[in-house]
Amino acid sequence: MTETIRIETRGSVGLITLDRPEALNALNDAVMREVVAAAETFEADASVGAIVITGSDKAFAAGADIKAMAALTYTDVSADDPLADWDRLLAIRIPVIAAVSGYALGGGCELAMMCDTVFASETAKFGQPEILLGIIPGIGGTQRLTRAVGKAVAMDLVLTGRTIDADEALRIGLVARVLPADSLLEETIAVAEQIAQRSRLANAAAKRAVNAAFELPLVDGLAAERAEFLDLFATEDRAEGMAAFIEKRPANFRHR
Numbered sequence: 255m256t257e258t259i260r261i262e263t264r265g266s267v268g269l270i271t272l273d274r275p276e277a278l279n280a281l282n283d284a285v286m287r288e289v290v291a292a293a294e295t296f297e298a299d300a301s302v303g304a305i306v307i308t309g310s311d312k313a314f315a316a317g318a319d320i321k322a323m324a325a326l327t328y329t330d331v332s333a334d335d336p337l338a339d340w341d342r343l344l345a346i347r348i349p350v351i352a353a354v355s356g357y358a359l360g361g362g363c364e365l366a367m368m369c370d371t372v373f374a375s376e377t378a379k380f381g382q383p384e385i386l387l388g389i390i391p392g393i394g395g396t397q398r399l400t401r402a403v404g405k406a407v408a409m410d411l412v413l414t415g416r417t418i419d420a421d422e423a424l425r426i427g428l429v430a431r432v433l434p435a436d437s438l439l440e441e442t443i444a445v446a447e448q449i450a451q452r453s454r455l456a457n458a459a460a461k462r463a464v465n466a467a468f469e470l471p472l473v474d475g476l477a478a479e480r481a482e483f484l485d486l487f488a489t490e491d492r493a494e495g496m497a498a499f500i501e502k503r504p505a506n507f508r509h510r
């Protein structure tokens with residue numbers, strides 16, 4: 255039983271819906287615990303091949319829970335890093351897509367950026383407004399945003415705290431697609447389902463290789479990619495994928 259999210263399976267897609275409407279899905283400890291646990295449970299389920307994380311029409315998530323944070327002392331946060339469990343999302347091997355409508359601010363924007371890709375509705379609004387609270391982003395905003403959009407734009411967003419709309423987010427490379435609000439979720443789930451039908455092993459390798467571009471110098475990222483590419487030749491799915499192409503039939507991947 256979860257208090258802050260809803261969990262369901264649609265075909266081969268695990269759907270996590272943030273559900274704290276009274277706080278525009280602000281991210282508190284319970285949300286972090288429940289989202290991470292749900293993602294880990296989906297990953298452990300062989301019938302689930304991809305995850306979609308979404309919110310409501312009004313808010314994907316309006317940030318870390320400011321009311322909960324306001325009560326924390328320096329001793330509290332330094333004794334026990336309250337954001338540490340978010341890092342467990344990065345260890346999820348199946349692809350994770352954020353479907354963002356409405357506000358994705360602060361930790362909400364950071365949660366979207368922790369996903370493998372971001373699809374936004376025309377109503378989505380992104381920003382890192384932490385500076386207005388006398389703090390800075392704490393779940394990767396200064397790092398992932400800068401890698402996603404470059405230093406000048408990241409500095410603009412982090413230093414001004416301004417909010418951008420979906421078109422600007424698309425233009426700067428923060429999101430991959432902008433979709434109509436009323437079809438965002440279904441279209442995102444449809445893409446996730448396609449991904450889930452592919453080889454689980456190739457999907458995991460693709461994630462690791464693209465993430466290596468974020469984390470490693472080019473020469474090391476290229477070496478990581480080559481190792482992943484060569485390793486896939488050991489898989490039955492690679493043999494099936496190539497045989498299916500030659501035999502002009504759809505591939506039936508075993509590890510999916």
Ligand code: CAA
Pocket residue numbers: 276277278280281316317318319320321322337357359360361362364383384387390391392393395
């Ligand atoms: N934390 C806690 N509660 C929040 C919240 C947040 N981040 N964002 C919104 N809420 C609550 C509001 O307090 C309000 O509750 P009450 O009705 O009990 O007062 C309810 O959600 C509805 O919000 P608003 O009345 O403010 O709705 P609005 O439509 O007028 O404004 C908004 C929407 C522009 C998103 C505005 O709510 C807002 O600015 N929210 C805060 C955004 C923010 O600063 N996020 C960064 C948080 S810090 C962070 O995320 C740190 C990090 O990197 C880890």
